[in-house]
Amino acid sequence: MSAATTVDAPPRADEGERVLSLAEVYRAQVGFVWRVLRRLGVADAALEDVVHDVFLVVHRRLGEFDGRAALTTWLFGIARGVASNHRRGVARAQRKLSVAPPPGGAPDPEQRTEQQQLAAFVRGFLAGLDEDRRLLFELAELEGLKVPEIAETLGMNLNTAYARLRAVREQLSRALADREAGPRRSMP
Amino acid sequence: MNEVRNIHDEGLSPAARAALAALRAEDEMPDATRERVWARIERAPAVLDMSQGTGSSRGRWGGAAIVLALAAGLALAVVELGGRAPAIAQAPRGEAARYDGGAAAGRSARVEAAGPGRTATRVEAEAAVLEDRSSSAVPEDRSARGVAGAGAAAEAVPGDRSARGGAGARGAAEAGAGDSSSLAAEAALLQRAQTALAAGDPGAALARLGEHARGFKGGVLARERDALRVTALCAAGRVSEGRAEAAAFLAAHAGSLLAERVRGACEGR
Numbered sequence: 503m504s505a506a507t508t509v510d511a512p513p514r515a516d517e518g519e520r521v522l523s524l525a526e527v528y529r530a531q532v533g534f535v536w537r538v539l540r541r542l543g544v545a546d547a548a549l550e551d552v553v554h555d556v557f558l559v560v561h562r563r564l565g566e567f568d569g570r571a572a573l574t575t576w577l578f579g580i581a582r583g584v585a586s587n588h589r590r591g592v593a594r595a596q597r598k599l600s601v602a603p604p605p606g607g608a609p610d611p612e613q614r615t616e617q618q619q620l621a622a623f624v625r626g627f628l629a630g631l632d633e634d635r636r637l638l639f640e641l642a643e644l645e646g647l648k649v650p651e652i653a654e655t656l657g658m659n660l661n662t663a664y665a666r667l668r669a670v671r672e673q674l675s676r677a678l679a680d681r682e683a684g685p686r687r688s689m690p
Numbered sequence: 691m692n693e694v695r696n697i698h699d700e701g702l703s704p705a706a707r708a709a710l711a712a713l714r715a716e717d718e719m720p721d722a723t724r725e726r727v728w729a730r731i732e733r734a735p736a737v738l739d740m741s742q743g744t745g746s747s748r749g750r751w752g753g754a755a756i757v758l759a760l761a762a763g764l765a766l767a768v769v770e771l772g773g774r775a776p777a778i779a780q781a782p783r784g785e786a787a788r789y790d791g792g793a794a795a796g797r798s799a800r801v802e803a804a805g806p807g808r809t810a811t812r813v814e815a816e817a818a819v820l821e822d823r824s825s826s827a828v829p830e831d832r833s834a835r836g837v838a839g840a841g842a843a844a845e846a847v848p849g850d851r852s853a854r855g856g857a858g859a860r861g862a863a864e865a866g867a868g869d870s871s872s873l874a875a876e877a878a879l880l881q882r883a884q885t886a887l888a889a890g891d892p893g894a895a896l897a898r899l900g901e902h903a904r905g906f907k908g909g910v911l912a913r914e915r916d917a918l919r920v921t922a923l924c925a926a927g928r929v930s931e932g933r934a935e936a937a938a939f940l941a942a943h944a945g946s947l948l949a950e951r952v953r954g955a956c957e958g959r
Contacts, residue, residue, distance in 0.1 A: 524737065528728055536719035550727055553719075557731050621713040643702070644714050671701030678705045 524561045527573065532557070534574055534645060535581050541640050542585040548592070556584045575651040578641065582655075627677050631670065638663055639670045876902065876911045883918055892926035913939075917948040917955075924956040932956045 535556050536549060544552045559580050567576050628636050634656055641647040653663035731737055883898035899919045902909065909915070916939050923932035936952050943949060 532724055533719045537717045540717055550723060553727050554730050558734055558736060561737055617712045620709045621716045624709045624713045643710055668701045675701065675703035675706045678703065678709055
Protein backbone atom coordinates (compact mmCIF):
# COMPACT_ATOMS: atom_id res chain seq x y z
CA MET A 503 0.00 0.00 0.00
CA SER A 504 1.77 3.08 -1.16
CA ALA A 505 -0.99 5.65 -1.30
CA ALA A 506 -0.62 8.95 0.43
CA THR A 507 -3.25 7.77 2.86
CA THR A 508 -1.11 4.88 4.05
CA VAL A 509 -0.18 4.74 7.69
CA ASP A 510 1.84 2.08 9.36
CA ALA A 511 0.03 1.38 12.59
CA PRO A 512 -3.24 -0.51 12.52
CA PRO A 513 -6.16 1.00 14.39
CA ARG A 514 -6.01 0.39 18.09
CA ALA A 515 -8.62 0.60 20.77
CA ASP A 516 -6.65 3.07 22.87
CA GLU A 517 -6.19 5.81 20.32
CA GLY A 518 -9.19 7.87 21.26
CA GLU A 519 -10.83 9.96 18.62
CA ARG A 520 -8.15 10.06 15.96
CA VAL A 521 -9.26 9.83 12.37
CA LEU A 522 -8.74 6.57 10.57
CA SER A 523 -7.44 6.48 7.02
CA LEU A 524 -8.78 4.26 4.29
CA ALA A 525 -5.50 2.38 4.02
CA GLU A 526 -5.49 1.80 7.72
CA VAL A 527 -9.00 0.46 7.78
CA TYR A 528 -8.29 -1.67 4.74
CA ARG A 529 -5.20 -3.21 6.18
CA ALA A 530 -6.79 -3.94 9.51
CA GLN A 531 -10.21 -5.05 8.37
CA VAL A 532 -10.18 -6.29 4.80
CA GLY A 533 -10.00 -9.86 6.04
CA PHE A 534 -13.06 -9.27 8.16
CA VAL A 535 -14.92 -7.73 5.24
CA TRP A 536 -13.91 -10.62 2.98
CA ARG A 537 -15.16 -13.22 5.43
CA VAL A 538 -18.35 -11.34 6.19
CA LEU A 539 -19.17 -11.03 2.51
CA ARG A 540 -18.74 -14.76 2.15
CA ARG A 541 -21.05 -15.29 5.08
CA LEU A 542 -23.55 -12.96 3.46
CA GLY A 543 -23.68 -15.22 0.45
CA VAL A 544 -21.42 -13.44 -2.02
CA ALA A 545 -19.99 -16.02 -4.40
CA ASP A 546 -16.23 -16.58 -4.37
CA ALA A 547 -15.95 -15.42 -7.97
CA ALA A 548 -17.45 -12.04 -7.07
CA LEU A 549 -15.73 -11.48 -3.74
CA GLU A 550 -12.91 -9.31 -5.05
CA ASP A 551 -15.28 -6.97 -6.81
CA VAL A 552 -17.61 -6.71 -3.86
CA VAL A 553 -14.76 -6.09 -1.40
CA HIS A 554 -13.60 -3.35 -3.76
CA ASP A 555 -17.07 -1.81 -3.75
CA VAL A 556 -17.35 -2.02 0.03
CA PHE A 557 -14.14 -0.05 0.48
CA LEU A 558 -15.24 2.60 -1.99
CA VAL A 559 -18.26 3.13 0.22
CA VAL A 560 -15.99 3.08 3.27
CA HIS A 561 -13.85 5.71 1.60
CA ARG A 562 -16.84 7.95 1.07
CA ARG A 563 -18.19 7.43 4.55
CA LEU A 564 -15.15 7.14 6.75
CA GLY A 565 -15.59 10.67 8.03
CA GLU A 566 -18.98 9.67 9.36
CA PHE A 567 -17.65 6.86 11.50
CA ASP A 568 -18.02 8.18 15.01
CA GLY A 569 -16.97 5.29 17.20
CA ARG A 570 -20.36 4.73 18.76
CA ALA A 571 -20.23 1.21 17.42
CA ALA A 572 -17.15 -0.88 16.81
CA LEU A 573 -15.46 -0.34 13.47
CA THR A 574 -16.26 -3.94 12.58
CA THR A 575 -19.93 -3.40 13.29
CA TRP A 576 -19.92 -0.29 11.10
CA LEU A 577 -18.16 -2.20 8.35
CA PHE A 578 -20.64 -5.03 8.67
CA GLY A 579 -23.47 -2.60 8.05
CA ILE A 580 -21.81 -1.35 4.89
CA ALA A 581 -20.88 -4.85 3.73
CA ARG A 582 -24.41 -6.06 4.29
CA GLY A 583 -25.86 -3.26 2.20
CA VAL A 584 -23.39 -3.74 -0.63
CA ALA A 585 -23.83 -7.52 -0.55
CA SER A 586 -27.58 -7.14 -0.66
CA ASN A 587 -27.33 -4.91 -3.69
CA HIS A 588 -24.87 -7.28 -5.31
CA ARG A 589 -27.24 -10.21 -4.80
CA ARG A 590 -30.05 -8.24 -6.39
CA GLY A 591 -27.80 -7.53 -9.36
CA VAL A 592 -26.85 -11.18 -9.64
CA ALA A 593 -30.48 -12.21 -9.46
CA ARG A 594 -31.31 -9.79 -12.26
CA ALA A 595 -28.46 -11.10 -14.37
CA GLN A 596 -29.46 -14.70 -13.75
CA ARG A 597 -32.99 -14.04 -14.80
CA LYS A 598 -31.62 -12.94 -18.15
CA LEU A 599 -29.61 -16.11 -18.65
CA SER A 600 -31.26 -18.94 -20.50
CA VAL A 601 -28.70 -21.44 -19.30
CA ALA A 602 -27.27 -21.30 -15.83
CA PRO A 603 -23.53 -21.87 -15.53
CA PRO A 604 -22.59 -25.28 -14.19
CA PRO A 605 -21.74 -25.38 -10.50
CA GLY A 606 -18.10 -25.76 -9.57
CA GLY A 607 -17.04 -29.27 -8.67
CA ALA A 608 -16.40 -29.99 -5.02
CA PRO A 609 -13.01 -31.41 -4.10
CA ASP A 610 -12.82 -35.14 -3.71
CA PRO A 611 -13.63 -35.91 -0.06
CA GLU A 612 -10.76 -38.39 0.01
CA GLN A 613 -8.32 -35.62 -0.74
CA ARG A 614 -9.50 -33.38 2.05
CA THR A 615 -7.54 -33.06 5.22
CA GLU A 616 -9.21 -33.58 8.55
CA GLN A 617 -9.23 -29.81 9.08
CA GLN A 618 -10.95 -29.26 5.78
CA GLN A 619 -13.50 -31.93 6.58
CA LEU A 620 -14.14 -30.31 9.91
CA ALA A 621 -14.57 -26.91 8.29
CA ALA A 622 -16.91 -28.40 5.71
CA PHE A 623 -18.96 -30.01 8.45
CA VAL A 624 -19.34 -26.70 10.29
CA ARG A 625 -20.17 -24.95 7.02
CA GLY A 626 -22.92 -27.49 6.45
CA PHE A 627 -24.17 -27.05 9.99
CA LEU A 628 -24.31 -23.29 9.59
CA ALA A 629 -26.03 -23.57 6.23
CA GLY A 630 -28.84 -25.39 8.01
CA LEU A 631 -29.55 -22.43 10.29
CA ASP A 632 -31.85 -19.59 9.42
CA GLU A 633 -30.00 -16.47 8.35
CA ASP A 634 -30.44 -14.46 11.55
CA ARG A 635 -29.14 -17.27 13.75
CA ARG A 636 -26.31 -18.02 11.37
CA LEU A 637 -25.16 -14.41 11.14
CA LEU A 638 -25.49 -13.93 14.87
CA PHE A 639 -23.41 -17.00 15.54
CA GLU A 640 -20.79 -16.25 12.89
CA LEU A 641 -20.35 -12.62 13.86
CA ALA A 642 -20.04 -13.47 17.53
CA GLU A 643 -18.00 -16.66 17.37
CA LEU A 644 -15.94 -16.21 14.25
CA GLU A 645 -15.55 -12.45 14.10
CA GLY A 646 -15.67 -11.46 17.76
CA LEU A 647 -18.34 -8.77 17.45
CA LYS A 648 -20.18 -7.74 20.59
CA VAL A 649 -23.56 -9.38 20.95
CA PRO A 650 -25.39 -6.10 21.75
CA GLU A 651 -24.07 -4.55 18.56
CA ILE A 652 -24.92 -7.61 16.49
CA ALA A 653 -28.41 -7.65 17.97
CA GLU A 654 -28.93 -4.02 17.11
CA THR A 655 -27.61 -4.47 13.60
CA LEU A 656 -29.82 -7.47 12.98
CA GLY A 657 -32.81 -5.87 14.68
CA MET A 658 -32.93 -8.60 17.30
CA ASN A 659 -33.90 -8.39 20.96
CA LEU A 660 -30.76 -8.61 23.06
CA ASN A 661 -31.94 -11.37 25.35
CA THR A 662 -33.19 -13.29 22.34
CA ALA A 663 -29.79 -12.90 20.74
CA TYR A 664 -27.99 -14.31 23.78
CA ALA A 665 -30.46 -17.16 24.07
CA ARG A 666 -30.13 -18.02 20.40
CA LEU A 667 -26.38 -17.81 20.54
CA ARG A 668 -26.23 -20.23 23.42
CA ALA A 669 -28.64 -22.58 21.69
CA VAL A 670 -26.59 -22.65 18.51
CA ARG A 671 -23.40 -23.22 20.47
CA GLU A 672 -24.97 -26.20 22.16
CA GLN A 673 -26.42 -27.44 18.89
CA LEU A 674 -23.02 -27.30 17.20
CA SER A 675 -21.30 -29.00 20.10
CA ARG A 676 -23.84 -31.81 20.01
CA ALA A 677 -23.55 -32.15 16.25
CA LEU A 678 -19.77 -32.44 16.50
CA ALA A 679 -20.05 -34.96 19.30
CA ASP A 680 -22.42 -37.02 17.16
CA ARG A 681 -20.01 -36.75 14.27
CA GLU A 682 -17.24 -38.10 16.43
CA ALA A 683 -19.44 -40.92 17.70
CA GLY A 684 -20.66 -41.93 14.27
CA PRO A 685 -19.99 -40.19 10.97
CA ARG A 686 -22.91 -38.46 9.30
CA ARG A 687 -25.33 -39.17 12.10
CA SER A 688 -26.32 -35.63 12.83
CA MET A 689 -26.90 -32.43 10.97
CA PRO A 690 -29.26 -29.60 11.98
CA MET B 691 -5.27 -9.92 11.48
CA ASN B 692 -8.08 -10.51 13.84
CA GLU B 693 -7.71 -13.28 16.32
CA VAL B 694 -10.62 -15.60 16.75
CA ARG B 695 -12.14 -14.71 20.06
CA ASN B 696 -15.18 -16.32 21.54
CA ILE B 697 -16.97 -13.74 23.56
CA HIS B 698 -18.06 -16.43 25.94
CA ASP B 699 -17.52 -20.14 25.90
CA GLU B 700 -20.73 -21.30 27.48
CA GLY B 701 -22.30 -24.07 25.47
CA LEU B 702 -19.34 -24.39 23.15
CA SER B 703 -17.31 -27.58 23.42
CA PRO B 704 -13.55 -27.72 22.77
CA ALA B 705 -14.31 -29.68 19.59
CA ALA B 706 -16.64 -26.93 18.45
CA ARG B 707 -14.00 -24.29 19.11
CA ALA B 708 -11.49 -26.28 17.09
CA ALA B 709 -13.98 -26.71 14.27
CA LEU B 710 -14.70 -22.99 14.20
CA ALA B 711 -10.99 -22.26 14.05
CA ALA B 712 -10.69 -24.61 11.08
CA LEU B 713 -13.56 -22.90 9.34
CA ARG B 714 -12.15 -19.48 9.94
CA ALA B 715 -8.75 -20.49 8.61
CA GLU B 716 -10.41 -21.65 5.41
CA ASP B 717 -12.23 -18.38 5.03
CA GLU B 718 -9.15 -16.16 5.18
CA MET B 719 -8.51 -13.79 2.33
CA PRO B 720 -5.39 -14.75 0.34
CA ASP B 721 -2.55 -12.24 0.65
CA ALA B 722 -2.23 -11.85 -3.10
CA THR B 723 -5.92 -11.00 -3.36
CA ARG B 724 -5.56 -8.53 -0.54
CA GLU B 725 -2.83 -6.66 -2.41
CA ARG B 726 -4.62 -6.87 -5.74
CA VAL B 727 -7.85 -5.41 -4.38
CA TRP B 728 -5.98 -2.62 -2.62
CA ALA B 729 -4.20 -1.73 -5.85
CA ARG B 730 -7.59 -1.39 -7.54
CA ILE B 731 -8.96 0.73 -4.74
CA GLU B 732 -5.96 3.05 -4.86
CA ARG B 733 -6.56 3.58 -8.56
CA ALA B 734 -10.27 4.21 -8.20
CA PRO B 735 -11.08 7.76 -9.35
CA ALA B 736 -12.98 8.63 -6.20
CA VAL B 737 -10.01 7.62 -4.04
CA LEU B 738 -7.49 9.39 -6.26
CA ASP B 739 -9.56 12.56 -6.16
CA MET B 740 -9.57 12.60 -2.41
CA SER B 741 -5.91 11.76 -1.90
CA GLN B 742 -4.43 13.93 -4.67
CA GLY B 743 -6.77 16.90 -4.74
CA THR B 744 -9.04 18.00 -7.52
CA GLY B 745 -6.89 19.32 -10.29
CA SER B 746 -8.44 20.15 -13.60
CA SER B 747 -7.36 16.83 -15.01
CA ARG B 748 -9.68 15.12 -12.58
CA GLY B 749 -12.69 16.76 -14.11
CA ARG B 750 -15.82 18.13 -12.69
CA TRP B 751 -16.79 15.12 -10.62
CA GLY B 752 -13.72 15.50 -8.48
CA GLY B 753 -14.61 19.10 -7.69
CA ALA B 754 -18.19 18.19 -6.95
CA ALA B 755 -17.13 15.37 -4.67
CA ILE B 756 -14.87 17.63 -2.64
CA VAL B 757 -17.43 20.39 -2.36
CA LEU B 758 -20.14 18.00 -1.37
CA ALA B 759 -17.88 16.25 1.07
CA LEU B 760 -17.43 19.66 2.65
CA ALA B 761 -21.19 20.06 2.66
CA ALA B 762 -21.61 16.65 4.22
CA GLY B 763 -19.10 17.57 6.89
CA LEU B 764 -20.98 20.75 7.54
CA ALA B 765 -24.24 18.89 7.85
CA LEU B 766 -22.69 16.50 10.30
CA ALA B 767 -21.33 19.44 12.21
CA VAL B 768 -24.90 20.70 12.43
CA VAL B 769 -25.87 17.34 13.79
CA GLU B 770 -23.14 17.58 16.37
CA LEU B 771 -24.50 20.79 17.81
CA GLY B 772 -26.25 20.06 21.00
CA GLY B 773 -24.21 17.32 22.52
CA ARG B 774 -23.54 13.69 22.34
CA ALA B 775 -25.91 10.81 21.90
CA PRO B 776 -26.18 8.04 24.43
CA ALA B 777 -24.27 4.83 23.87
CA ILE B 778 -26.18 2.18 21.99
CA ALA B 779 -25.37 -0.72 24.24
CA GLN B 780 -27.55 -1.13 27.27
CA ALA B 781 -26.73 -3.13 30.34
CA PRO B 782 -27.83 -6.67 29.60
CA ARG B 783 -30.60 -8.15 31.66
CA GLY B 784 -32.02 -11.60 32.05
CA GLU B 785 -30.45 -13.99 29.58
CA ALA B 786 -28.10 -11.24 28.48
CA ALA B 787 -26.63 -10.96 31.95
CA ARG B 788 -25.38 -14.53 31.75
CA TYR B 789 -22.92 -13.48 29.10
CA ASP B 790 -22.02 -10.05 30.30
CA GLY B 791 -18.67 -10.96 31.75
CA GLY B 792 -16.94 -11.92 28.55
CA ALA B 793 -18.52 -9.40 26.27
CA ALA B 794 -15.55 -7.08 26.09
CA ALA B 795 -13.14 -9.65 24.76
CA GLY B 796 -12.34 -10.25 21.17
CA ARG B 797 -12.71 -6.75 19.89
CA SER B 798 -10.75 -5.49 16.98
CA ALA B 799 -10.01 -1.96 15.89
CA ARG B 800 -12.50 0.00 17.89
CA VAL B 801 -12.36 3.75 18.11
CA GLU B 802 -13.59 4.72 21.50
CA ALA B 803 -15.05 8.09 20.63
CA ALA B 804 -18.50 8.56 22.12
CA GLY B 805 -20.20 10.97 19.80
CA PRO B 806 -23.41 11.43 17.92
CA GLY B 807 -23.97 9.48 14.80
CA ARG B 808 -25.78 6.69 13.16
CA THR B 809 -26.17 3.03 13.75
CA ALA B 810 -24.83 0.39 11.45
CA THR B 811 -28.36 -0.27 10.33
CA ARG B 812 -28.69 3.27 9.07
CA VAL B 813 -25.33 3.10 7.33
CA GLU B 814 -26.26 -0.24 5.85
CA ALA B 815 -29.44 1.13 4.38
CA GLU B 816 -27.62 4.11 2.93
CA ALA B 817 -24.88 1.92 1.54
CA ALA B 818 -27.48 -0.16 -0.25
CA VAL B 819 -29.01 2.93 -1.77
CA LEU B 820 -25.64 4.28 -2.80
CA GLU B 821 -24.54 1.08 -4.38
CA ASP B 822 -27.84 0.59 -6.08
CA ARG B 823 -27.46 3.99 -7.71
CA SER B 824 -23.90 3.48 -8.79
CA SER B 825 -24.36 -0.04 -10.07
CA SER B 826 -27.51 0.74 -11.97
CA ALA B 827 -25.87 3.76 -13.55
CA VAL B 828 -22.75 1.96 -14.76
CA PRO B 829 -23.22 -1.71 -14.05
CA GLU B 830 -20.23 -3.21 -15.80
CA ASP B 831 -17.37 -0.74 -16.01
CA ARG B 832 -15.47 -0.95 -12.75
CA SER B 833 -13.26 2.02 -13.39
CA ALA B 834 -16.25 4.10 -14.33
CA ARG B 835 -18.06 2.99 -11.23
CA GLY B 836 -15.71 5.06 -9.18
CA VAL B 837 -16.90 8.12 -11.02
CA ALA B 838 -20.47 7.05 -10.61
CA GLY B 839 -19.66 6.52 -6.98
CA ALA B 840 -18.47 10.08 -6.69
CA GLY B 841 -21.87 11.14 -7.91
CA ALA B 842 -23.53 8.87 -5.44
CA ALA B 843 -21.35 10.27 -2.70
CA ALA B 844 -22.41 13.71 -3.72
CA GLU B 845 -26.00 12.66 -3.26
CA ALA B 846 -25.13 11.35 0.14
CA VAL B 847 -25.19 14.80 1.68
CA PRO B 848 -27.73 14.26 4.43
CA GLY B 849 -31.22 14.95 3.30
CA ASP B 850 -33.27 13.75 0.43
CA ARG B 851 -32.38 15.96 -2.48
CA SER B 852 -35.09 14.58 -4.64
CA ALA B 853 -37.58 15.77 -2.08
CA ARG B 854 -36.27 19.31 -2.05
CA GLY B 855 -38.12 20.33 -5.16
CA GLY B 856 -38.65 23.90 -6.16
CA ALA B 857 -37.17 25.84 -9.02
CA GLY B 858 -33.99 26.58 -7.12
CA ALA B 859 -33.24 23.07 -6.00
CA ARG B 860 -30.11 21.60 -7.50
CA GLY B 861 -29.10 17.98 -7.49
CA ALA B 862 -25.64 16.65 -7.10
CA ALA B 863 -25.37 15.96 -10.80
CA GLU B 864 -26.07 19.57 -11.57
CA ALA B 865 -23.52 20.63 -9.03
CA GLY B 866 -20.98 18.45 -10.73
CA ALA B 867 -21.93 19.93 -14.06
CA GLY B 868 -21.03 23.45 -13.14
CA ASP B 869 -22.45 24.62 -9.83
CA SER B 870 -19.59 23.49 -7.67
CA SER B 871 -18.37 27.05 -7.07
CA SER B 872 -21.86 28.12 -6.02
CA LEU B 873 -22.11 25.13 -3.76
CA ALA B 874 -18.72 25.88 -2.28
CA ALA B 875 -19.94 29.39 -1.50
CA GLU B 876 -23.00 27.93 0.17
CA ALA B 877 -20.94 25.54 2.21
CA ALA B 878 -18.47 28.26 3.19
CA LEU B 879 -21.26 30.53 4.37
CA LEU B 880 -22.84 27.83 6.48
CA GLN B 881 -19.45 26.91 7.82
CA ARG B 882 -19.01 30.48 9.00
CA ALA B 883 -22.39 30.32 10.67
CA GLN B 884 -21.45 27.07 12.30
CA THR B 885 -18.16 28.51 13.51
CA ALA B 886 -19.90 31.54 14.97
CA LEU B 887 -22.40 29.35 16.74
CA ALA B 888 -19.69 27.14 18.14
CA ALA B 889 -17.92 30.27 19.35
CA GLY B 890 -21.01 31.29 21.30
CA ASP B 891 -22.12 34.03 18.94
CA PRO B 892 -25.58 33.00 17.74
CA GLY B 893 -26.27 36.53 16.48
CA ALA B 894 -23.42 36.31 14.01
CA ALA B 895 -24.52 32.81 13.08
CA LEU B 896 -28.02 34.07 12.32
CA ALA B 897 -26.56 36.86 10.23
CA ARG B 898 -24.59 34.38 8.13
CA LEU B 899 -27.65 32.18 7.80
CA GLY B 900 -29.62 35.19 6.66
CA GLU B 901 -26.99 35.85 4.01
CA HIS B 902 -27.34 32.29 2.88
CA ALA B 903 -31.13 32.53 2.74
CA ARG B 904 -30.92 35.66 0.64
CA GLY B 905 -28.21 34.43 -1.66
CA PHE B 906 -29.26 30.81 -1.97
CA LYS B 907 -32.98 30.72 -1.34
CA GLY B 908 -33.45 27.35 -2.99
CA GLY B 909 -29.87 26.27 -2.40
CA VAL B 910 -28.61 22.74 -2.15
CA LEU B 911 -27.86 23.29 1.52
CA ALA B 912 -31.16 24.95 2.37
CA ARG B 913 -32.10 22.16 4.71
CA GLU B 914 -28.81 22.32 6.55
CA ARG B 915 -29.30 26.08 6.85
CA ASP B 916 -32.78 25.66 8.28
CA ALA B 917 -31.58 23.13 10.82
CA LEU B 918 -28.71 25.33 11.87
CA ARG B 919 -31.05 28.28 12.17
CA VAL B 920 -33.23 26.44 14.67
CA THR B 921 -30.20 25.85 16.85
CA ALA B 922 -29.02 29.42 16.47
CA LEU B 923 -32.42 30.87 17.32
CA CYS B 924 -32.65 28.87 20.50
CA ALA B 925 -29.06 29.67 21.41
CA ALA B 926 -29.90 33.36 20.95
CA GLY B 927 -32.81 33.06 23.36
CA ARG B 928 -35.44 33.28 20.62
CA VAL B 929 -36.88 30.01 21.78
CA SER B 930 -40.46 30.40 20.57
CA GLU B 931 -39.23 31.26 17.10
CA GLY B 932 -36.81 28.35 17.24
CA ARG B 933 -39.54 25.95 18.28
CA ALA B 934 -41.85 27.16 15.56
CA GLU B 935 -39.16 26.69 12.93
CA ALA B 936 -38.25 23.33 14.39
CA ALA B 937 -41.86 22.21 14.09
CA ALA B 938 -41.97 23.34 10.48
CA PHE B 939 -38.68 21.61 9.74
CA LEU B 940 -39.80 18.35 11.33
CA ALA B 941 -43.12 18.45 9.55
CA ALA B 942 -41.33 18.76 6.24
CA HIS B 943 -38.30 16.54 6.90
CA ALA B 944 -39.21 14.06 9.60
CA GLY B 945 -36.86 11.44 8.19
CA SER B 946 -33.87 13.71 7.79
CA LEU B 947 -30.61 12.96 9.49
CA LEU B 948 -30.89 16.43 10.96
CA ALA B 949 -34.32 15.79 12.48
CA GLU B 950 -33.04 14.41 15.75
CA ARG B 951 -30.79 17.39 16.33
CA VAL B 952 -33.50 19.86 15.36
CA ARG B 953 -35.85 18.11 17.74
CA GLY B 954 -33.44 18.62 20.61
CA ALA B 955 -32.16 22.07 19.65
CA CYS B 956 -34.33 23.98 22.09
CA GLU B 957 -34.41 21.44 24.88
CA GLY B 958 -33.75 22.92 28.27
CA ARG B 959 -34.19 26.46 27.06
